[in-house]
Amino acid sequence: MTKYITTPIYYVNDIPHIGHAYTTILCDMFKKYQILKGNECILLTGTDEHGQKIENSAKLKNIDIKAYADEISSTFRSLWDSFDIAYDYYVRTTDDYHSVGVKRAFEIMFEKGDIYKGYYEGNYCISCETFFTKRQLVDELHCPDCGKRTSPLKEESYFFRLSKYEDRLLEWYKENPNVILPLHKKNEVIKFIENGLSDLSITRSTFKWGIEIPSCVNDEKHIIYVWLDALLSYITPLGFGNDKPNRMEIFSDATHFVGKDILRFHAIYWPVFLMSLELPLPKHIFVHGWWIRDGIKMSKSIGNVINPKDVAEAYGTDIMRYFLIREVPFGQDGDFNQKALIERSNAELSDSLGNLLNRLLGMSEKYFNLKIKSSNFSYLQNEINEVEKIIDSLDFYMENMTPNRYLEELWKIFNIANISITKYAPWEMMKHNKSDEVASLLVFIANILAKGALMLYPIIPNASSKLMNALGITKDDFTNLITKNNLLTSFALEKIPPLFPKIESPKMQDNVLKNLPTNTQNITKDLKEEVNIKQFEKLDIRVGRVIEAKNVENSTKLLVLKIDFGNLGVRQIVSGIAKFYKIELLENTLVCAIINLKPSKILGVLSEGMILSASSEDGKLTLISPKDEAEVGSKVS
Ligand SMILES: [Zn+2]
Numbered sequence: 001m002t003k004y005i006t007t008p009i010y011y012v013n014d015i016p017h018i019g020h021a022y023t024t025i026l027c028d029m030f031k032k033y034q035i036l037k038g039n040e041c042i043l044l045t046g047t048d049e050h051g052q053k054i055e056n057s058a059k060l061k062n063i064d065i066k067a068y069a070d071e072i073s074s075t076f077r078s079l080w081d082s083f084d085i086a087y088d089y090y091v092r093t094t095d096d097y098h099s100v101g102v103k104r105a106f107e108i109m110f111e112k113g114d115i116y117k118g119y120y121e122g123n124y125c126i127s128c129e130t131f132f133t134k135r136q137l138v139d140e141l142h143c144p145d146c147g148k149r150t151s152p153l154k155e156e157s158y159f160f161r162l163s164k165y166e167d168r169l170l171e172w173y174k175e176n177p178n179v180i181l182p183l184h185k186k187n188e189v190i191k192f193i194e195n196g197l198s199d200l201s202i203t204r205s206t207f208k209w210g211i212e213i214p215s216c217v218n219d220e221k222h223i224i225y226v227w228l229d230a231l232l233s234y235i236t237p238l239g240f241g242n243d244k245p246n247r248m249e250i251f252s253d254a255t256h257f258v259g260k261d262i263l264r265f266h267a268i269y270w271p272v273f274l275m276s277l278e279l280p281l282p283k284h285i286f287v288h289g290w291w292i293r294d295g296i297k298m299s300k301s302i303g304n305v306i307n308p309k310d311v312a313e314a315y316g317t318d319i320m321r322y323f324l325i326r327e328v329p330f331g332q333d334g335d336f337n338q339k340a341l342i343e344r345s346n347a348e349l350s351d352s353l354g355n356l357l358n359r360l361l362g363m364s365e366k367y368f369n370l371k372i373k374s375s376n377f378s379y380l381q382n383e384i385n386e387v388e389k390i391i392d393s394l395d396f397y398m399e400n401m402t403p404n405r406y407l408e409e410l411w412k413i414f415n416i417a418n419i420s421i422t423k424y425a426p427w428e429m430m431k432h433n434k435s436d437e438v439a440s441l442l443v444f445i446a447n448i449l450a451k452g453a454l455m456l457y458p459i460i461p462n463a464s465s466k467l468m469n470a471l472g473i474t475k476d477d478f479t480n481l482i483t484k485n486n487l488l489t490s491f492a493l494e495k496i497p498p499l500f501p502k503i504e505s506p507k508m509q510d511n512v513l514k515n516l517p518t519n520t521q522n523i524t525k526d527l528k529e530e531v532n533i534k535q536f537e538k539l540d541i542r543v544g545r546v547i548e549a550k551n552v553e554n555s556t557k558l559l560v561l562k563i564d565f566g567n568l569g570v571r572q573i574v575s576g577i578a579k580f581y582k583i584e585l586l587e588n589t590l591v592c593a594i595i596n597l598k599p600s601k602i603l604g605v606l607s608e609g610m611i612l613s614a615s616s617e618d619g620k621l622t623l624i625s626p627k628d629e630a631e632v633g634s635k636v637s
Contacts (some may be wrong), residue, residue, distance in 0.1 A: 002040040004250040005030055008258050009048040009091060009233045012072035013057055016079050017298065018291050018336055019259065021308035022324050026288065026403070027257050028085045029325065032458035033398050036478050043252055045080065045090030046233060047073040051129045051226035062433035066238050069094055079309060079598045084461065087238040093229055098244040102232050103214040104241030105277060107161065110217060114276045117219075119375055120157040123150035123245040129226045130358075133202050139627065145261060154258055156204040158213070158222060163583040165272040166197045171581050172271065172281060181401050182268060182331035185260065185287045189267040200269065201539035202228045210237060231270045235279070248279075255284040260331075263287050286401045289333035298336075306336055314507035318460040319345050319500070325459055326407045338506045349463075349500040352414045353452070357499060359418075359471065360445050363426055364493050367438060374440040381446035383420055384444065384588060387413050388485050391451055404458070410455050417448040446491045451481050464498050470496045540596040541612070542568065543626050552605055559583070563593065565635025571595065577621050592624050592636050 010020055026588050027043055034041035037316070056066035073092055080087060091098060109115050121129045125143035132150060143150050143223055170193055173179065173186065180186035203222040210223030219303070232240070239246035242382050258266045263285070271281050292298060298305045311320045323341045326348070328334035337530040364372050377384055397406035427436040428472045453467040457475065468474060472492050473481070480486050544563035547570065552558035557576045564570050573593060592612040599608045614623040626636075 002042060002250045003031075003594070004032050004042050004238075004254045005042070006043070006254070006256050007045040008236050008262060009046045009257075010076055011048045011051075011053075012069050012076070013053050016076050016308060018306040018308050018311065018324075019476045020076070021079070021083070021311075022291060022334075023257050023259065023321075025083070025321050025324060026084075026286075026330075028087075029321070029458040030255070030398070030401075031086055032461065036457060036475060037452065037483075038479070042088045042247075043086060044089040044091060044234065044236075044237060045076075045085070045087045045312060045615060046089070047076055047093070048230040048231055049073060049092060049094045049225065050223075050250050052126055052207045052209070053129065055207050056126070058504055066094065077428045082309070083312065091233045093233050093418075095236075097244050098233055098236040099211045099239035099511050100243075101236030102211050102229050104223060105232050105273070106228075107214050107216050108271075109276050110214075112276060114161045114164070115202065116161070118155060118157060118159050118199075120159075122152070124153040125150045133198065145264075145454070146259065153206070155190050155205055156222075156414060157201040157205070158217070160198040160202045160228075160273075160276075162197045162200045162269070162272055165275055166193060168275060169193055169197075169272060171249065176281075178284070178400075179282065180263075180285045180287060182287065185263060185331065186267075189263065192264065193268060197268070201225065209215075209503075214455055227265050227269060228273065231265065231273060234270075240279075251297065252280040254280075254292065255283045255286065256282055257286045257288065260629055262289050280420065284401075287331055289328065289331055291334045291336050292310040293336045295335060295337075310463060310508060315341065315345070315503070316462075318463045322349060322407075322460050324575065325403045327404070329404050330401050338508055342503045342506065345500060346409060346502050349460075350498075352411060352418065353387075354499040356414055356417050356445070357467065357496075359421060360442060360449065361437075361470070361493060361495050364442050364446075364491075365495065366427075367430060367435065368442070370493040370495070371490070372439055372442045372493065374436065374443040375489040376436070377444055378485065379437065379438050380444050381438060384487070387417055387448060387451070391455070391482060391485055394455055406455075407459065411454060413452060414446050414548055417445045421445065431453060443489065443491065444487070446485045446493070447481070450488065451613065452493075454478050466496055466499060470494050479573075489580055537637070538596075539594050541592055542595050543630045543634045543636060544571075544591055544593055545632045546586050546589045546591060549581075549583045551583070552603055555603055558603065558605075559586075560607075561586070561591075561611070563591065563609075564632055565593075565610075566631065568595065568633050571608040572606055573609045573611055574602045574605050575611045575613070577611075577613060577623065580621050581623070589623065590626050590630060590632070592626060 005027050014270045024045060031041045043249050054069060055065055058065040061068065064469065077090055120131055122133055123137055124131050125146065125148060125554050127146045127148045128143055132144060136144050137150060138144055141149060170190065173190055177468060180189060202225040205221045210226060211229050213219060213222045213224055233252060235248065236242060237244060238248050238251060256266055266285050276282050280449050293304050293306060294306060323344055324345060364370050381531055390409055393409055397403065397409065420441065424441055426441055429438050437551060449467065451473050452473065453464050454475065454477065455462040460557050472494065498564060505631065542565050544565045546561050547564050548562040550560050552574060558574055559578045559579050560572060560574050562570055562572055594607045595609040597610050599606060613621040614624060615621050
């Protein structure tokens with residue numbers, strides 16, 4: 001049986017960040033694990049290159065759209081190559097075979113009556129390339145997925161009959177409870193479906209950068225919706241609808257890895273498209289969380305986005321892979337923090353694992369010239385049983401996508417080995433002529449490292465290979481040492497340099513942190529003294545509407561505003577915003593003001609409160625203005 005796994009098809013709107021690397025590494029890990037177990041496993045990755053956002057980005061940079069897509073697609077590809085990601089297919093949605101397959105899929109759906117022509121009226125998020133109904137929007141304006149402002153749009157569009165498949169979709173989730181992992185993510189999807197599925201607009205006519213709808217429909221001004229296009233890239237490389245070598249049979253055991261932001265597309269649209277095409281549905285959809293940095297969301301404007309290449313150059317791919325996989329329970333958000341990375345590397349990789357190998361090599365060399373042999377482990381039977389139990393439990397954690405648990409459990413066998421050395425003190429045994437017992441202990445330790453090396457191959461392939469070389473084993477020993485859980489009775493060891501030298505200080509200070517204008521320390525320094533909620537509640541902050549604004553005599557900075565606070569009446573407040581606002585434009589603006597501030601006179605003018613505004617570093621003031629829906633007089637808290 002061949003397993004088929006996919007990363008998302010990465011959108012080429014920007015260069016790869018640590019989140020892309022995380023998904024891709026997880027997929028690579030999963031594939032390597034399957035291959036160790038003797039399963040065939042095919043990994044697909046690639047780039048999603050159509051859509052308005054990409055058209056706009058290329059226009060902004062004043063370059064040809066395809067050239068722009070080529071450049072970013074190759075950045076992704078060469079990054080995966082430099083990380084030794086074992087992908088089998090690299091699909092690009094601008095590839096010819098792909099557009100042939102997408103058109104064929106459209107034809108099939110159209111002929112089946114699943115596609116019809118209509119009008120779309122709704123709010124469109126350019127960022128997500130998605131329409132939303134008013135009900136789905138946040139505050140009736142903002143995108144529920146990315147939070148950006150949407151704009152109203154009416155256009156002619158072809159629709160896919162999503163509603164027709166609602167029941168079948170719910171039925172499928174009922175019959176296959178483990179399709180989406182972690183499980184709580186499935187509940188979100190089911191709730192969304194139960195709220196009712198609207199038919200999905202699957203064409204666009206307001207821009208050009210996409211796959212044209214097939215000639216059977218005869219309607220040139222439409223191109224195919226980027227998500228229909230992108231999702232189909234999971235099957236077009238397998239020969240769906242085109243003349244590529246047909247490998248569609250592997251799609252019957254497909255696992256998609258996705259970030260939580262694109263779950264809906266994979267858990268609702270994709271299975272329904274597959275139903276329409278009468279193809280098998282995915283076996284699993286594994287949903288992971290996001291990465292933040294030092295507690296702060298990564299964003300280009302803050303300049304704290306982590307480039308995975310920098311991490312790999314600073315620490316090596318093994319440590320990067322280990323940290324990403326070990327640090328976060330799968331499905332939750334992770335914090336990329338160098339201190340945590342260094343601590344894990346030093347404590348777990350250097351001390352527990354690397355040091356264990358050094359102790360084994362040291363003693364084996366000293367006592368047995370690196371050739372150790374024993375078939376009698378009787379006094380170690382308790383330890384052997386424990387190790388056996390742990391090894392047997394690991395497959396479950398990997399197959400159910402809890403790789404952090406897998407590593408946590410695996411580390412217990414290294415602890416057992418380290419504790420056994422302390423407990424049995426081979427140097428004491430040697431003094432009492434018990435060299436047979438010492439040999440048994442060392443062979444047992446070597447077996448633990450051998451099992452560990454095999455189980456670590458999917459996560460830290462380079463170090464694992466070095467470890468296997470030192471122990472004189474290969475990946476072919478998996479069946480004997482893991483599946484059958486046997487022990488080897490002799491090892492010819494080889495000395496190697498330390499696997500994970502201790503990391504003394506952060507290595508990314510220079511090349512990455514320099515982009516960070518305000519690191520966390522500065523942010524903390526900037527903060528005012530802590531207050532409790534009671535102290536905050538003492539402030540009476542209200543929404544008011546400016547009904548009159550005038551200059552204060554003899555001042556270029558100050559305005560005096562008359563502000564209506566509804567039931568609380570009209571108050572006069574002096575504010576230093578004269579340089580930043582035109583008097584005429586302030587009228588009718590909603591503002592927030594503290595109204596229980598002790599009244600005072602400023603340049604002889606009475607002020608009965610303080611208007612809230614944001615001040616930038618260069619002193620520019622921007623009024624905090626609530627949306628029009630806010631009622632005058634209402635409390636701000
Ligand atoms: Zn959006």
